[in-house]
Amino acid sequence: MATLRAEEVFLNRLSKHADVQAASQDLRFRTLSQLPHPLDRLIYLASTRDYNTGLYHHDGLALRFSGEAACEALADCHREAFRQLLTSSLEQIVNQLQAYMETSRIAPLEFITAWRDLKPYQVAVPAETDSLSAEFLFSNLRIALAILESRFRAVPPGAPDALRPQSPDR
Amino acid sequence: MTALILYSFIAAGLLIAIFLALRARPVRPEGSADALLGARYALRTLQLNLLPPELVGRFFAREDLEYVASATTQEVQQQFLQDRKRLVLAWIEQVRLQVISLQEFYFGQSRHFVQLSLRTELALAWECAALRMVCRALYLLVFLRGPYGAPDVVGKIVSTAGRVCSISEQSLAFLAPAQDRGVVRNSARGDAAG
Numbered sequence: 521m522a523t524l525r526a527e528e529v530f531l532n533r534l535s536k537h538a539d540v541q542a543a544s545q546d547l548r549f550r551t552l553s554q555l556p557h558p559l560d561r562l563i564y565l566a567s568t569r570d571y572n573t574g575l576y577h578h579d580g581l582a583l584r585f586s587g588e589a590a591c592e593a594l595a596d597c598h599r600e601a602f603r604q605l606l607t608s609s610l611e612q613i614v615n616q617l618q619a620y621m622e623t624s625r626i627a628p629l630e631f632i633t634a635w636r637d638l639k640p641y642q643v644a645v646p647a648e649t650d651s652l653s654a655e656f657l658f659s660n661l662r663i664a665l666a667i668l669e670s671r672f673r674a675v676p677p678g679a680p681d682a683l684r685p686q687s688p689d690r
Numbered sequence: 691m692t693a694l695i696l697y698s699f700i701a702a703g704l705l706i707a708i709f710l711a712l713r714a715r716p717v718r719p720e721g722s723a724d725a726l727l728g729a730r731y732a733l734r735t736l737q738l739n740l741l742p743p744e745l746v747g748r749f750f751a752r753e754d755l756e757y758v759a760s761a762t763t764q765e766v767q768q769q770f771l772q773d774r775k776r777l778v779l780a781w782i783e784q785v786r787l788q789v790i791s792l793q794e795f796y797f798g799q800s801r802h803f804v805q806l807s808l809r810t811e812l813a814l815a816w817e818c819a820a821l822r823m824v825c826r827a828l829y830l831l832v833f834l835r836g837p838y839g840a841p842d843v844v845g846k847i848v849s850t851a852g853r854v855c856s857i858s859e860q861s862l863a864f865l866a867p868a869q870d871r872g873v874v875r876n877s878a879r880g881d882a883a884g
Contacts, residue, residue, distance in 0.1 A: 606745065606748070607744045607745065607747075607748055609748075609751065609753055609754060609757070610751075610753075610754040610757050610758065611753075611754075611757045611761075614761070650735070650739040652740070652777070652780055652781060652784060653739060653745070655777060655780070656748070656749070656777055659773040659774075659777060662773070663758065663766065663769065663770050663773065666762065666765075666766045666769060667758070667761055667762045667766060670762050670763050670766060671761075671762075
């Protein structure tokens with residue numbers, strides 16, 4: 521009887537794991553492949569999380585799989601994006617931040633001021649992230665913002681586009 | 691009647707003795723599960739959060755320093771160096787604390803749970819003591835010379851801590867959940883029997 525129960529639990533777990541894997545693949549293929557950088561993915565995935573419950577929601581994914589599988593797949597991909605950004609070099613982080621800033625269509629200095637003052641990246645880390653890793657990423661983003669700010673301040677407001685710092689993606 | 695009074699006194703005395711014994715010692719059974727959980731937590735923190743090579747590599751990456759030196763102002767460079775120093779010091783301190791936690795488990799509680807040979811115990815004692823000393827030395831070096839002041843010592847810490855984790859993982863393996871293949875094996879045996 522105990523063996524049967526253990527088998528049932530094991531098969532359930534296996535089927536749930538397969539669902540989550542399939543949902544993660546689907547998410548990577550359909551949605552995250554459109555977001556080239558870990559920073560873009562981190563912010564997108566953090567935005568699918570309900571701040572009151574900590575649970576992730578994605579209607580399309582939940583419809584195709586299940587709400588629970590979608591939630592776990594989003595959480596897995598969120599952790600993965602965080603890890604990728606954490607192990608990016610400072611230069612890569614500056615480039616990713618500049619590319620993200622350009623897609624936001626906000627004036628660069630305005631964007632930099634808002635990010636420096638409001639620190640929106642602090643709510644974008646996955647739950648259960650250890651404090652040292654989180655603080656390391658925050659520090660890199662603060663430095664990246666300072667580097668971008670010094671670059672943009674060096675260019676006078678009315679300067680032609682050719683003088684402005686170019687994103688390496690262009 | 692006399693016997694009844696006598697037994698009542700004995701019972702009352704026993705109750706008082708039990709009460710005093712309970713008050714005198716904490717209500718924790720010998721070899722508490724807390725010690726096991728603490729050791730497991732320390733091991734996981736070291737393996738997953740503090741020692742992964744890609745993360746340690748980033749903490750001490752010279753390319754970041756060179757990039758900051760070439761790409762920005764003195765002020766930002768200072769901010770970068772201050773931030774890195776603070777983070778590296780926190781990293782060293784966390785490694786040291788987790789090693790102390792593992793060491794306390796091995797020298798205090800482990801005999802209740804795991805069978806370590808004398809040779810393994812001595813090796814662990816030596817590695818832990820060396821690691822704590824090297825952590826102290828690195829802390830001092832980073833404090834005085836900055837985050838990039840002692841790259842060789844960082845390598846030494848990572849390799850020694852890796853060895854401590856490896857021994858700990860073997861001795862705490864019994865805490866891992868039952869292997870799924872065990873269930874499959876049981877299942878196959880059950881089917882064959884049926």
